[in-house]
Amino acid sequence: MSGNALSDFRRIVIKIGSTLLMDQERRLLSDWLAGLAEDIAGLRNSGTQVLIVTSGAVAIGSRILKIHLRRSRLEELQASAATGQVRLVNAYQEAFSRHGITVAQILLTPDDTEIRRRFLNARGTMEKLLEHEVIPVINENDTVATDELRYGDNDRLAARVAQVVMADGLVLLSDVDGFYTANPRTDPDARHMPVVRTITDEMLDMAGEPGSAVGTGGMLTKLLAARIAMHAGCSTVLASGAVERPLHALITGGKCTVFVADKTPAAARKQWLAGILEVRGELRLDAGAVAALRDGKSLLPVGVIEVVGNFKRGDAVTLLDAGHGELGRGIAAYSSDEANAIRGQRSDQIESILGYRGRSVIVHRDDLVWFGNENSTK
Ligand code: GLU
Numbered sequence: 255m256s257g258n259a260l261s262d263f264r265r266i267v268i269k270i271g272s273t274l275l276m277d278q279e280r281r282l283l284s285d286w287l288a289g290l291a292e293d294i295a296g297l298r299n300s301g302t303q304v305l306i307v308t309s310g311a312v313a314i315g316s317r318i319l320k321i322h323l324r325r326s327r328l329e330e331l332q333a334s335a336a337t338g339q340v341r342l343v344n345a346y347q348e349a350f351s352r353h354g355i356t357v358a359q360i361l362l363t364p365d366d367t368e369i370r371r372r373f374l375n376a377r378g379t380m381e382k383l384l385e386h387e388v389i390p391v392i393n394e395n396d397t398v399a400t401d402e403l404r405y406g407d408n409d410r411l412a413a414r415v416a417q418v419v420m421a422d423g424l425v426l427l428s429d430v431d432g433f434y435t436a437n438p439r440t441d442p443d444a445r446h447m448p449v450v451r452t453i454t455d456e457m458l459d460m461a462g463e464p465g466s467a468v469g470t471g472g473m474l475t476k477l478l479a480a481r482i483a484m485h486a487g488c489s490t491v492l493a494s495g496a497v498e499r500p501l502h503a504l505i506t507g508g509k510c511t512v513f514v515a516d517k518t519p520a521a522a523r524k525q526w527l528a529g530i531l532e533v534r535g536e537l538r539l540d541a542g543a544v545a546a547l548r549d550g551k552s553l554l555p556v557g558v559i560e561v562v563g564n565f566k567r568g569d570a571v572t573l574l575d576a577g578h579g580e581l582g583r584g585i586a587a588y589s590s591d592e593a594n595a596i597r598g599q600r601s602d603q604i605e606s607i608l609g610y611r612g613r614s615v616i617v618h619r620d621d622l623v624w625f626g627n628e629n630s631t632k
Contacts, residue, residue: 260491260505261300263423265384267488268294269412269479271428272309274495275342280317282310282341286498287349293501294389295353303384305419306357307392307412308346314338328400335396346391356388361395364405367414370585371568374621377418378613384419409479417486420519420620424483425504426476427495432511433473436460450513453481480513487522489515520620527583527623530570535563535590537616538574544581547573547624552615553584555604558597565590573617582624584617 260266270290276282294304312331315338316323321330343359350357366376383390392415394405405411409426416424436444437460450457461473480490493510497503504510517525539547543557553573565571566589573582586593593616595607601614 260297260423260425260501261302263302263421263489265303265305265419265421266297266423266425267305267307267412267416267419267421268425268501269307269408269427270309270495271408271426272313273429274427274500275308275310275345276313280313282314282345284345284349287345288352289499290495290501291346291349291353291355293499295350295355297501298355298387305380305384305390305392305415305421306346307408307415308342309393309408310342311335311338311393311396314341332397339393339396342393343391346389350389356386357391358383358388360390360392362392362405362411362415363395363399364403364414367411367418369568371566373418374568374585374587374618377620380415380419407475409475410482413479413482413486413488413490416483416488420486420523421488422515422519424479424488424490425501426479426490426492427500428476428492429494429496430473430476430492431494431509432492433457433477433513437473446509447511450480450511451516453477453484453513484513484515485522487515487517487519489513523620524623527570527585527621530583532570533572533583534565534569535561535571535586536574537561537571537584537586537593538576538578539581540576544575547582547619547622548626550619552619553617553622554601554614555593555596555599555616556601558593558616561590561593561597563590567592571617573622580625582622582626584623585621586616587613587618587621588616 274286298304312335315334318337319334321334346357362376366372380390394408394411412424433447433450434444435447438444458477461477476492483490490513491510493504493508537558538560539557540559543553547553559576565586567587569586570583571586572580573584575581592608596604599607604612
């Protein structure tokens, strides 16, 4: 793909850096936001699903609380984030309301994307919002994220979100218009690279940290984010957002660097699943479930004959046919105790059996790698 074909993406995560959203005095630039909303409304009309990862809470809040950004302690920054986040999402909601679009706030900590059980929760919510045509507006949960345990920058957060929702596109909008062979601010020979297929160690070494006034990410964090995304089968577009209608500019041929993923998100997910070393249990399936899974469907409790092992929600389990042949592997949406209680039952019975609503599937189709019948005969 090329940068001017954003609408080729099925699902995009767009990351907005703080510097784009506000002026030097840290006042929100609502006209800029209105232009972005117009662009995103257009993308959605062409059938692309959009999630937004936005920075800006700390910067906006620190202005309100009169806190100095660089000289403040963590708690002061967290108080700023708590204050600014309200203004930030309100500004997004206001901008999108003009297009009849609803936004929803999601605040994440690294555990929500890195621990498999929590990953399932975060993904479930984001998928539902997209189903309802709501735009998730995501930021780090700065009020609880401590120095030791935080994404640190929203470039990485955006890449993790792209991985969780299996987005095929990640757009990093900031004050840089792409990747250069050297730092363009200091080296007149620096060449802009429109397409990157591999992020090399040399590129990472070279990516300095061009400090900007309010954002935290430099070129290095962008490359690292692009690398996470590429591994997840998601291409990354790095472009400047410092223009009105930034996505429109990109679509009409604006300068950018595209980091091209060489596989699809589905292929990357399967590869990741196949590589999980610790498998905690087994689910034995009836013939109906085997046929459904072969067709790419999710595994429902009704198709499970037997549950073996002691596993938690989020653990990897082996999927076996009635004859104990290994057919695939998946991430369990229920613990072994719960799975035992609901196996063989219809999904609408789950609530009365477990006492809570739960999920309708035992293994979601996106969390499943299917080896097929070949193995069962060996
Ligand atoms: N979460 C921070 C904020 O909203 C921003 C982190 C970043 O800019 O990368 O202010």
